[in-house]
Every structure is written in structure tokens, then in C-alpha cells.
Amino acid sequence: MDPLAHSAQPDKGIPTQSYKNHICNVVKQAADNAEGACGYLTNDCFDFKQSVVNAAICHDLGKLDSKNQDVLEGNSQRGLPIKHEDAGAAFLLKQNCSVSAILASKHHQGLPNLYDERVRGRLFLRHEDTFSRTRTEKYLAEYVLTHNKYVHAHQLLSEVYKGSSGWGGLRFRLSLSCLVDGDHGDTARHYGNEISVEPPSCRWQERLESLKCHTDDLFKKNPTKTRNLLRRDIFQGCKNAKIDKGIIACDSPVGTGKTTAVMAHLLKAAIEKELRHIIVVLPYTNIIKQSVDTYRKALVLPGENEFEVIAEHHHQADFDHIDSRHLTTLWKAPIIVTTAVQFFETIAANKPARLRKLHELPGSAIFIDEVHAAIPAWMWPQMWQWVKELVTDWTCHFVLASGSLPRFWRFPQIAETPEIIPDLVPEPTRYAANSAEINRIKYLTV
Numbered sequence: 524m525d526p527l528a529h530s531a532q533p534d535k536g537i538p539t540q541s542y543k544n545h546i547c548n549v550v551k552q553a554a555d556n557a558e559g560a561c562g563y564l565t566n567d568c569f570d571f572k573q574s575v576v577n578a579a580i581c582h583d584l585g586k587l588d589s590k591n592q593d594v595l596e597g598n599s600q601r602g603l604p605i606k607h608e609d610a611g612a613a614f615l616l617k618q619n620c621s622v623s624a625i626l627a628s629k630h631h632q633g634l635p636n637l638y639d640e641r642v643r644g645r646l647f648l649r650h651e652d653t654f655s656r657t658r659t660e661k662y663l664a665e666y667v668l669t670h671n672k673y674v675h676a677h678q679l680l681s682e683v684y685k686g687s688s689g690w691g692g693l694r695f696r697l698s699l700s701c702l703v704d705g706d707h708g709d710t711a712r713h714y715g716n717e718i719s720v721e722p723p724s725c726r727w728q729e730r731l732e733s734l735k736c737h738t739d740d741l742f743k744k745n746p747t748k749t750r751n752l753l754r755r756d757i758f759q760g761c762k763n764a765k766i767d768k769g770i771i772a773c774d775s776p777v778g779t780g781k782t783t784a785v786m787a788h789l790l791k792a793a794i795e796k797e798l799r800h801i802i803v804v805l806p807y808t809n810i811i812k813q814s815v816d817t818y819r820k821a822l823v824l825p826g827e828n829e830f831e832v833i834a835e836h837h838h839q840a841d842f843d844h845i846d847s848r849h850l851t852t853l854w855k856a857p858i859i860v861t862t863a864v865q866f867f868e869t870i871a872a873n874k875p876a877r878l879r880k881l882h883e884l885p886g887s888a889i890f891i892d893e894v895h896a897a898i899p900a901w902m903w904p905q906m907w908q909w910v911k912e913l914v915t916d917w918t919c920h921f922v923l924a925s926g927s928l929p930r931f932w933r934f935p936q937i938a939e940t941p942e943i944i945p946d947l948v949p950e951p952t953r954y955a956a957n958s959a960e961i962n963r964i965k966y967l968t969v
Contacts, residue, residue, distance in 0.1 A: 524596070525541045525542065525543060525673060526541070526542040526543075526586070526587050526592055526669060526673060527539050527540065527541060527542055527586070527592060527595040527596060528540050528541065528542045528544070528545035528546070528583055528586055528595070529545065529595065529710060529713055529714075530594070530595045530596070530597070530598045530600075531598045532598070532714065533598060535714075535715070537713070537714055537715065539595070539596075539598075540713045541673075542583065542586060542587065542670075542673060542674070543673045543674050545583065545709060545710075545713075546579075546580065546583065546670075546674050546677060547674065547676055547677065548705070548709040549579050549582065549583075549702075549705040549706050549709050550576060550579040550580055550676075550677055550705070551705075552704065552705035552708060552709060553575050553576065553578075553579040553701050553702050553704070553705035553706075554572065554575065554576050554579070555705075556575070556700070556701035556704055556705060556882045557571060557572040557575040557576070557698070557701045557882070558572060559799070559882070559883075559885075559886075560697060560701065560882050560885040560886075560917070562885075562886060563798075563799075563885040563886035563917050563918035563919075564885065564916060564917060564918075565915065565916055565917075565918065566916060571694070571697075571698060574620075574622045574623050574626065574698060575623075575626065575698050575701045575702055577615065577620055577623035577627075578611070578615070578623040578624075578626035578627040578630070578698075578702050579702055579705060579706075580674075580677045580679065581610075581611035581612075581614055581615055581623070581627045581679065582608070582611050582626075582627045582630050582702065582706060583607055583611070583706075584607070584610040584611040584614060584627075584666050584667070584670060584679075585605055585606065585607030585608060585609055585610030585611065585655075585659060585666065586603065586607045587610075587665075587666040587669045587670060588605045588607070588610070588658060588659075588662060588666065589662075590603075590604045590605050590658070591603045591604065591605050591607060605654075605655050605658050605659070606650040606652050606655035608627065608628050608629070608630060608631055608632070608650060609628070609649060609650040609652075609655050609656060609659045610659045610663060610666050611624075611627035611628065612624045612625075612627050612628030612648045612649060612650075613649065613656075613659050613660070613663055614663060614666075614667065614679065615627055616647070616648060621648075622690060622695075622698075624648050625637075625648060625695065626695075626698055626699050626702050627702075628648045628649075628650075629648075629699065630699070630702055630703055630706055630875060631875065633872075633873045633874040633875055633878075634692075634695055634696065634699060634873040635648075635873075667679045691912070693870070693909050693912050693913075694916075696870075696872065696873065696878055696881055697881055697882055697884075697885070697917075699875065699878055700878045700879060700880070700881035700882035701882045703875040703878060703879050704853070704879045704880070704882060707875065707876075707879060708879075720855075722831065722855045722856055722857065723827055723828070723831050723832050723856070723857055724857075725793065725798075725799060725857045726824060726857075727790050727793045727794045727798075728794055729824055730790055730822045730824065731762075731787065731790040731791065731794065733821060733822055733823075733824060734783060734786060734787055734790065734821045734822055735762075735787070737783070737820060737821035738755075738758055738780075738783050738787075738821070742754070742755050750779075753779060753952075753955060754779055754780035754784075756952045756955070757775055757779050757780055757781075757784045757948055757952055758780055758783060758784040758787060760784075760947070760948045760949045760952050761773075761784040761785055761787050761788040761947055761948065762784070762787035762788060762791060764788055764791075764947050764948075764949075765945075766788070766791060766792045766795055766796070766920065768944070768945050769914030769915070769919065769920055769921065770910065770911075770914055770920075770921045770923065770932075770944050771788075771920075771921070771922050771923070771944065771945055771946070771947045772922075772923050772924070772928060772930065772944045772945070772946050772947065773785060773922055773923070773924035773925075773928070773946070773947040773948060774924070774925060774926070774927070774928035774946070774948075775924070775926070775947075775948050781892065781924060782813075782814050782817050782818075783817065783821060784948075785890050785892075785922050785924060785947070786801070786803075786818065786821075786822070786890070788922065788947060789801045789888040789890055789920070789922065790888075792888045792920045793888050793920075796886075796888075796918060796920060797886075798886045798887060798888050798918070798920065799857075799883075799886045799887065800854065800856075800857060800858070800859060800883060800884075800886065800887040800888070801857065801858045801859070801887065801888045801889075801890075802854070802858075802859045802860075802861065802866070802884075802887050802888070802889045802890070803818075803858070803859070803860045803861070803889075803890045803892070804861060804862070804863050804866045804889065804890065804891040804892065804897065805860065805861075805862065805863070805892050805893070806862070806863055806892070806893045806896055806897065807862075808862065810892075811835060811860050811861070811862065812835070814860055815833055815835045815860050818833045818858060818860065819832075819833050822858065831856060832856060832857055832858060833856070833858050833860065834854070834856035834858065834859045834860065834861075835860055836852065836854070836859055836860065836861040836862075836865060852880070853879065853880045853883070854880040854883040854884070855883060863891070863893075863896075863897040863898065866889075866891075867897065867898050867902075867906065869881055869884075870884070870906070870909055871905075871906075871909075884913065884917070884919065885913070885917035885918065885919065886917070886918050886919070887919050887920075888919070888920040888921075888922075889919060889920065889921050889922070890921075890922045890924065891921065891922070891923050891924065892924045892925070893924070893925050893926075894923040894924060894925050894928070895925045895927065895928065895929050895931075896925075900931070903931055903937045904936070904937050904938075907931075907932065907937055907938055922947060923944070924947075930944070932944055
């Protein structure tokens with residue numbers, strides 16, 4: 524009998540899944556994820572992709588232990604007696620593939636503090652369970668022979684690509700995201716908890732034309748109204764702005780049409796940089812619902828499912844079908860509208876469930892509204908480094924906006940090298956918008 528990766532659930536009519544089938548599926552999906560992210564990586568993509576593939580091949584090696592196979596063959600719902608992550612890490616460490624070893628060893632636990640791991644000395648990346656480690660050391664060679672016997676497409680060889688050192692935390696999280704999406708996704712599909720769904724095409728140029736028609740219709744309703752004329756100027760200014768810089772500021776006041784104007788700029792950036800996602804980050808769910816309604820009216824093309832094109836990702840979101848939920852929660856839809864908490868916690872996460880969607884972030888145009896309140900100020904020094912890395916290494920394009928925008932990137936407490944970020948809205952239009960805002964608000968005093 525072929526070794527197993529997952530046990531059956533006879534009461535639900537779910538059969539076993541072979542080790543070979545699972546490994547091949549995970550390697551393919553993890554490699555596809557890495558390839559998708561590497562399409563936007565500005566430096567060595569082979570190192571990134573191969574490190575992910577090595578980890579995917581080895582991640583379940585410990586399931587080949589006879590004690591684990593007894594449990595899997597018996598359709599038991601109890602946990603495996605041997606911690607299966609340990610074997611993949613042990614094999615990769617013997618090959619001096621430390622990056623892949625980190626990914627394989629932590630594909631369930633999440634990324635560790637590497638300083639703490641190094642302090643462990645000989646136990647670096649090895650599981651804390653002594654019995655599992657002892658078992659792995661004794662039978663690792665047998666696991667490798669069994670793997671090579673059944674998984675012909677992905678052999679464990681004595682010469683494995685070593686990869687390079689010096690990775691930063693963000694790159695580790697992106698690589699683990701590629702792996703865990705492949706692993707968790709294949710497991711979920713085997714047990715009927717997910718289905719494979721192809722996301723809609725980006726069609727950025729068509730969506731930009733649709734947005735222009737939508738805004739033209741709105742402007743025509745009150746063509747001479749001063750505020751409408753101002754919104755039209757802001758829209759045109761955003762649509763025509765240069766996209767040569769990866770980070771752009773927008774301090775247009777509330778009520779001046781930022782929702783559609785910034786989207787026009789993001790669409791233009793997506794077209795010129797051939798991006799795959801547009802992500803809109805907003806502070807509150809009620810604002811998200813309003814923005815999603817606007818985007819679905821303005822950007823969804825004839826014959827498309829609005830839930831699949833514009834993904835509304837927050838705890839109160841409703842889904843018309845399980846397909847829509849899958850595209851939303853894994854950030855696979857062309858346009859994702861989400862909360863600041865969801866967005867920033869995903870970038871900073873180390874746990875697999877939260878990280879699973881992170882590999883979709885490279886190659887995205889990202890609009891962060893009310894950026895001054897998006898995260899606590901003391902978190903910005905680290906987050907600013909990651910934003911810069913996403914721009915320089917992963918071809919992301921950011922618009923940082925607020926009605927009262929503090930230009931924190933000019934302060935050495937936030938950015939090691941204070942920067943000048945260009946403005947999205949032309950200066951004359953910004954001045955007119957700010958003047959109109961001053962005149963619009965009247966403070967009545969007794």
C-alpha cells in the first residue's frame with residue numbers, strides 16, 4: 524500500500540490521500556505561488572522559488588514514519604505520534620539548506636525568532652519533542668528512501684540547491700506564505716472544505732474606461748456646481764499623475780471624490796506596471812461597504828460576478844457563494860477592499876493561517892486611506908521599512924492618503940533617511956480643495 528499523507532473520513536465519504544499525491548500537489552501550488560510573486564521580484568528570483576520548492580518537497584517527510592502511517596491507515600482522528608515537521612528540517616539541515624529548513628520546520632507552528640533558535644545550538648530548528656527527534660535521527664534515511672521510491676517527480680537527492688543567506692523577515696514570510704497556501708489548500712480541498720476557483724481577469728484598461736464613464740455620468744448631473752467641478756479636477760489630476768515613483772501622497776479633503784479619483788490612478792499604475800491586484804485599505808467597515816458599493820457600480824464589467832471582482836474582506840462581509848469567499852479571504856480577486864487591521868497584521872504576521880494570503884501582495888497597487896490612523900505611530904518605523912521593501916523589491920505601488928495627512932516619512936524617527944514623496948493631486952487643485960473645505964465648515968460660537 525502506498526504511504527498516506529491524510530487519513531480517510533468514512534462517515535463523510537472522504538477517502539485517504541496518498542503521500543505522493545499530496546506532495547506533488549503542494550509542490551505544484553507552492554511553485555506556482557512563488558512564480559507568481561517572482562514575476563514582480565526585482566532581484567534573484569531563482570533563490571526564492573527554489574527555497575520554497577525544496578521546503579514543499581520535504582515538508583511532510585516525517586509522515587512516512589511507521590508509527591504515523593499506522594494512525595493514518597487506521598482512519599484515526601487523533602494526532603500523529605511523531606511530529607512530522609522535524610524530519611524535513613533534519614534532512615534540509617544536513618544538506619545545509621537553512622532557508623528551506625526554516626520553512627519546512629515551521630509550516631504549522633509559524634516562523635520563529637531566529638535569534639532564539641540559534642541559541643538552541645544543535646537543536647536549531649528541531650522539534651522540542653525529544654521522542655520525535657530521536658525517532659527522526661534513527662529513521663531519517665528510511666524516510667528518504669521511501670520518499671524517493673514513491674515520489675519520482677520530486678526526488679530527495681544528496682545535492683540540493685543550498686540557497687543564500689541574509690534574507691529579511693518579509694521575504695521569509697512571503698516564502699512561507701507560498702508553502703502554507705499550497706499545503707493548507709490541498710488539505711482543505713481533499714477534505715471538501717475548499718474548491719479550486721479561477722479568479723476573474725484583471726482587465727484594467729476596460730475597468731478604467733468603465734470608471735471614467737461612471738464619473739462622467741455623476742459630473743453631468745450638476746455640471747456647474749463648484750464642488751462637482753472640484754471633484755472633476757481632482758479625478759483628472761489623479762488619473763493623469765505620473766506613476767514613476769512607487770509611493771505617492773494624497774491629502775485631498777473629505778468629500779472631494781478620493782474613492783474614485785485614487786482608483787483611477789491605481790488602475791493606471793496597474794496597467795503600466797502590469798500589476799495583478801489593487802488593494803484598498805480603509806479604517807472602518809461602514810466606509811468599506813460604501814466604497815465597495817461604489818467600486819462595484821463603477822468597475823464591474825458586463826457578465827462578471829461583482830463579488831468575485833471586488834472582494835470585501837472584513838469580519839462582517841457577506842458572500843453570495845463559497846467561490847467568492849475563497850477569492851476574498853485569500854486575496855485572489857483583482858480588487859480587494861479590506862481593513863487596516865487585516866492588511867497590516869498580514870504583513871507583520873508569523874502564523875501560517877494569517878500568512879497564507881501574503882504571497883498575493885507582490886505586484887499590487889495599494890491605497891491606504893486615513894493613513895495617519897491606520898496603525899499606532901510607534902509601529903511606523905518598522906512598517907515603513909516593509910513598505911519600502913515591497914516597492915523596491917516586489918514592484919508594489921502605494922498611495923498614502925488622508926484628509927489631514929501628516930508627512931511622517933520626513934521625520935528621522937520614522938524613516939532612517941527622510942524622503943520627499945510626490946503628491947498625487949496637482950498643487951493648484953489641492954489648494955482649491957483645501958480652501959473649499961475651510962469655507963464649507965463653519966464653527967458657530969455663542
